[in-house]
Amino acid sequence: MSPGAYVIALDVGGTSMKAGLVGPRGEILRTDRRPTPREDGPLRVIEAIRTFIDDLAETGRVHADDQGPAGIGLAVPGLVTADTAVYAANIGWKDVAATGFTSLDAPIRLGHDVRTAGLAERVLGAGRAESDFLFLPIGTGIAGACIVHGEPYGGSAGWGGEIGHIPVFPDGERCACGQIGCLETYASAASVARRYAERLSRSASLRPYTAAVPSPTAGAPRAEDVVALAMRGDPHASAVWDQALEALSLALASYTLLLDPSSIVIGGGLAEAGPALFEPLAERLQARLAFRDAPPLRRAALGVHTGMLGAALLGWQAAGLPDAGSTWTLDVLRSPSVP
Amino acid sequence: MSPGAYVIALDVGGTSMKAGLVGPRGEILRTDRRPTPREDGPLRVIEAIRTFIDDLAETGRVHADDQGPAGIGLAVPGLVTADTAVYAANIGWKDVAATGFTSLDAPIRLGHDVRTAGLAERVLGAGRAESDFLFLPIGTGIAGACIVHGEPYGGSAGWGGEIGHIPVFPDGERCACGQIGCLETYASAASVARRYAERLSRSASLRPYTAAVPSPTAGAPRAEDVVALAMRGDPHASAVWDQALEALSLALASYTLLLDPSSIVIGGGLAEAGPALFEPLAERLQARLAFRDAPPLRRAALGVHTGMLGAALLGWQAAGLPDAGSTWTLDVLRSPSVP
Structure with missing residues (x-):
């Protein structure tokens, strides 16, 4: 060289x-x-x-x-x-x-x-010591990289990894993709922000929660605002965040049972939520699994x-x-x- | 040799x-x-x-x-x-x-x-020409073999393939495994038979359907009896079979989106149902997929x-x-x- x-x-x-x-x-x-x-x-x-x-x-x-x-x-x-x-x-x-x-x-x-x-x-990153895991960036949308035998795996034709569109709530909301109840429509950063705004606008009895986070009424709320509000007990934010966590736990339970990853590496904007994401998600994922341990959730590096x-x-x-x-x-x- | x-x-x-x-x-x-x-x-x-x-x-x-x-x-x-x-x-x-x-x-x-x-x-069988597909035997229980790059893939530690226990109805029935809403508790041959018998025993207004299939009142109904009754319009059998097909379509949609198989090869006792299984399942699987084609369903050989x-x-x-x-x-x- x-x-x-x-x-x-x-x-x-x-x-x-x-x-x-x-x-x-x-x-x-x-x-x-x-x-x-x-x-x-x-x-x-x-x-x-x-x-x-x-x-x-x-x-x-x-x-x-x-x-x-x-x-x-x-x-x-x-x-x-x-x-x-x-x-x-x-x-x-x-x-x-x-x-x-x-x-x-x-x-x-x-x-x-x-x-x-x-x-x-x-x-180079969080999966450096592992050959079989899921890399899950959660941002505007959600897609995953299934790491199999040390390599990203795209399936028979390269269309794999669409974990954002697996049906977690089969009678749930319609996703922008046209399907019903996709993970992404509940748990992407964009969806968390959108669903909170929708709840607010549906709520006639809205009393904006005032706290040391950007007020959701001062502009379009961002996902991180919703998470911060949920941590402080805001009922609308809590409901939205709760459903995002539940959707994620269902999708990760399915992934775990199918592909037995040694860990799940979460990245993207939503991973910035830190413990507010990782702690309840790890608990809920384990609650969805009865006969096996949940793989550890790691933050992308x-x-x-x-x-x-x-x-x-x-x-x-x-x-x-x-x-x-x-x-x-x-x-x-x-x-x-x-x- | x-x-x-x-x-x-x-x-x-x-x-x-x-x-x-x-x-x-x-x-x-x-x-x-x-x-x-x-x-x-x-x-x-x-x-x-x-x-x-x-x-x-x-x-x-x-x-x-x-x-x-x-x-x-x-x-x-x-x-x-x-x-x-x-x-x-x-x-x-x-x-x-x-x-x-x-x-x-x-x-x-x-x-x-x-x-x-x-x-x-x-x-040797139905996947002979394919390197990336799902083999799904449906019998007393349900487990799958993920075929990846031509080989069965068991995940990081060998616990993969548990498609029978992915949560298809997150608020559904408790599975024998302890989890909620597992595919297996709706769609295995044993579950189809069990759920039909449960419906019958709950139904006060039961009038046994008499037809050229074994009468379910003459002994424990088998899954194939339930499918045959559903094909003839029996409402209890139809409801049970409908939910089995819906559970299967959800699980296969998730598998397809995650792993993009070139086909899904179904075996086990329930595959004997033939068109009564394969035709509605193929339709429902495609209905659950908006932005991609469903992989063909094949019968195990x-x-x-x-x-x-x-x-x-x-x-x-x-x-x-x-x-x-x-x-x-x-x-x-x-x-x-x-x-």
């Missing part, structure tokens, strides 16, 4: 594109972020990715003595193989070859966004950079280092180079 | 022990069956297995010119590795070495009962010998043929040698 070698890592999974330049020992040389122009159509998204990668390579020249990146890793939503972005409903592309995402002459590898984040937690770091692993794999990450002593959360 | 070589295959998963002698091209030379003396304790069960294997080897002498078996495969319930029966609640043993099950000097390999049956369907055939594959693996079965042109259901 030449001095200053690096890969370009790009995560296009969320509402913005998160990028990094990462060295062969996990050195995060740079991070960056740009909006994803989804509303402008798939061609514009592909163009934005190409431009972003070009610009990142330009900034990489100072590290690599004018050499380009050793590899490129790209995490994308939808159906994806290592060399083709097959389909993504929320972007609109179909069958884009990996090489279509860059003008650079560097090996490139694609991965599914959530499973690439799961790969990062597996290799890598935070906002999880997807980018997974993409860096893909980039180093593309560059010919299949075991990249196994010796990295990364401590992203404390790394001074991470903004 | 010497002429007449064979393995001893024994499935201890069900209420009786099912055995076979199987040649290297899948020739079923003999099948046999004995009761499992579970009520007499684990030592008696182990002794019964040893005696059964000895006796099978005795009958094998005519095939193998007085040579013993090339290998032994043994399917057992509970927690199991290839060389140790770690634990089984319904038998009571703990940490029995594979060699403890036989006095013969032949290599022996153990497997989990349901996953060994799943292996047989994968290699190997019938009552599934576990034994899986054990035969384990036996040949123990004998040094890891790819045993891949060239077998077995047609068990039509084989004249199968009683």
Whole structure:
């Protein structure tokens, strides 16, 4: 490996594109972020990715003595193989070859966004010592990465991991996806906020709870506000949070009984709730299991950079280092180079 | 392979022990069956297995010119590795070495009962062309074998596949396992029969439906009677069967969304219901899925010998043929040698 070698890592999974330049020992040389122009159509998204990668390579020249990146890793939503972005409903592309995402002459590898984040937690994060677990980021939506025999598993065709849409309350509310009673419609951060707001607006006898948290009447409540209110006994927030926890415990009981994970690693915005999430959820999960212990719930370790770091692993794999990450002593959360 | 070589295959998963002698091209030379003396304790069960294997080897002498078996495969319930029966609640043993099950000097390999049956369907049966599917036998109880990358997958410690105990109706009936609303308590053959009998006994206005099926008042109704009555419009049977189908569709929707199987292979006694099971279940499963197609439901191919055939594959693996079965042109259901 030449001095200053690096890969370009790009995560296009969320509402913005998160990028990094990462060295062969996990050195995060740079991070960056740009909006994803989804509303402008798939061609514009592909163009934005190409431009972003070009610009990142330009900034990489100072590290690599004018050499380009050793590899490129790209995490994308939808159906994806290592060399083709097959389909993504929320972007609109179909069958884009990996090489279509860059003008650079560097090996490139694609991965599914959530499973690439799961790969990062597996290799570098909370699942480092485990080969069979669930990585569950809970944010605007909910999807999971089933880690099986040490690798993210996408099922027969790559559509697996949709734990956010398993039916936890079979006679429950209709989800935005069209199904009934999905986990996501009760327990995503967006749903917790939405359901609290709906309850408030239905409640004629509303007396806003005043406390040292943002008042829900001062604007759209966020999930963290709802959790904080629930902790303080607000009845509407408590009801919403209670149902979110119950939905999560049902989904995790099903996952545990089917796939016997050694742990469940929870990330995403809702994991910021900390003990308010983890303690009651662990109790309820065990209460749903009679003849076996619940697996421990762990907090994801890598935070906002999880997807980018997974993409860096893909980039180093593309560059010919299949075991990249196994010796990295990364401590992203404390790394001074991470903004 | 010497002429007449064979393995001893024994499935201890069900209420009786099912055995076979199987040649290297899948020739079923003999099948046999004995009761499992579970009520007499684990030592008696182990002794019964040893005696059964000895006796099978005795009958094998005519095939193998007085040579013993090339290998032994043994399917057992509970927690199991290839060389140790770690634990089984319904038998009571703990940490029995594979060699403890036989006095013969032949290599022996153990497997989990349901996953060994799943292996047989994968290699020889309905899943022959597929590497990622669910094998779901529905009998007295319900457990599944998750086939992942071509192999049965038991999870981090071997406790996976418990689809019969995922919570499909979270506020539903208590299962014998202690949990609430398990699939098994609604949809196993035993539960369908039990729930119908309970409904009848609760119904004051009972007028037994008289038809060309065994009258449920003439003895304990069996699941197949309930299905037949439901097909003829009996309201109690229809209600019970309807809920069994709904429970199954919910569990299979969850499995599909999590693990994206290419098909679901249903076996066990309830699969005998044929179209009365498969047609409405396929419809309901699709109705529970909004943004993806349901995987096809297939009927298991190997019938009552599934576990034994899986054990035969384990036996040949123990004998040094890891790819045993891949060239077998077995047609068990039509084989004249199968009683």
